[in-house]
Amino acid sequence: MKLFISADMEGVAGVTNWCETQYGGQGYEEACHQMTSEVAAACRAAIELGYEVVIKDGHENALNIKQTMLPKGVQLIRGWMSSPASMMAGLDDSFDAVAYIGYHSPQGSDTSPLAHTIRHDLFHWIKINGELTSEFSLNALWAAANKVPSVFLSGDNGMCEIAKKNYPGIVTVATKTGIGNATWNIHPEEAVERIEEGVQAGLKAGVALIPIKDEYKMEIHFKDHQHARSASWYPGAFQMDCNTVIYTAKTPEELMIARIFMTGI
Structure with a gap:
């Protein structure tokens, strides 16, 4: 049995300001430590189950x-693989489950001071089939296309609520609640304990795969009209207004390939 863990930072306990999420910024090393502690907890839970x-x-x-800081035996993918899979690069159908650690609310929502989707400086929002899209939504869709269920997510409360609404059966742990430009956090050690318990619960739950739809209509609302114009040149893309570009894909793979070329990231 194999578990894939996709880890982010903005949703780990305590992280509140952009400076904490950037190399060299105030609080960055502490954020890395907590991110690693939460990931290690997920690893321990999975290893115990084999x-x-x-x-x-x-x-x-x-x-x-x-x-x-990770348990011996786990494998870590560092850096970027220049793949449309992005945060899911390395996942294939040999895996049995995916867990998401440190995830955050999407751009266009108000439940985290660090709410964003991919790049907070590039988009106002991204929607797929009319719904506000998070990084988790994109990544869980990639997992489903590879026939791997998403069984666990930790992060801010807003992201946890979205995950539970759209992925019935997924187990979540809220490390904090975003209020304006602040976060109300549980204790870092408590977050680690809850994640370890939650990952075990998710792996035992037997969460079903989400169904693959016939098409995925992606709307990207760029902050700058120049970026929208550039994205509109992607084959099949349509510029709806000065800042919004639309592309309709038949498969999740086609969707993710279009996204990486339309946004350049």
């Missing part, structure tokens, strides 16, 4: 997780 574990560091330069 799973092999592969982790994808999915934040910024993807060089944040402290590998020496």
Whole structure:
């Protein structure tokens, strides 16, 4: 049995300001430590149940997780693989489940001071089939296309509520609640304990795959009209207004390939 862990930073306990999420910023090392502690908790839970574990560091330069803090035997993917899979690069149908650690609310929502989707400086929002899209939504869709269920997510409360609404059966742990430009956090050690328990519960629950739809209509609302104009040149894309570009894909793979070329990230 194999578990894939996709890890981000903005949703781990305590992280509140952008400076904490960027290399060299105030509080960055502490955020890396907590991110690694939460990931390690997920690893311990899976190993106890007999799973092999592969982790994808999915934040910024993807060089944040402290590998020496992880249990022996787990594998860590650092850096970026220049793949449309992005934060899910390395996942294939040999895996049995995916867990998401440190995830955050999407751009266009008000439940985290760090709410964003991929790049907070590039978009006002991204929608798929009319619904506000998070990084989790995109990544869980990629997992489903590979026939791997998403069984667990930790992060801010807003992201947890979205995950539970759209992915029935997924187990979540809210590390904090976003209020304006603040976060109301549980204790970091309590977050670690809850994640370890939650990952075990998710792996035991037997969460079903989400169904693949016939098409995926992606709307990207760029902050700058120049970016929208550039994205509109992608084959099949349509510029609806000065800042919004639409593309309709038949498969999740086609959707993710279009996204990486239309946004350049």
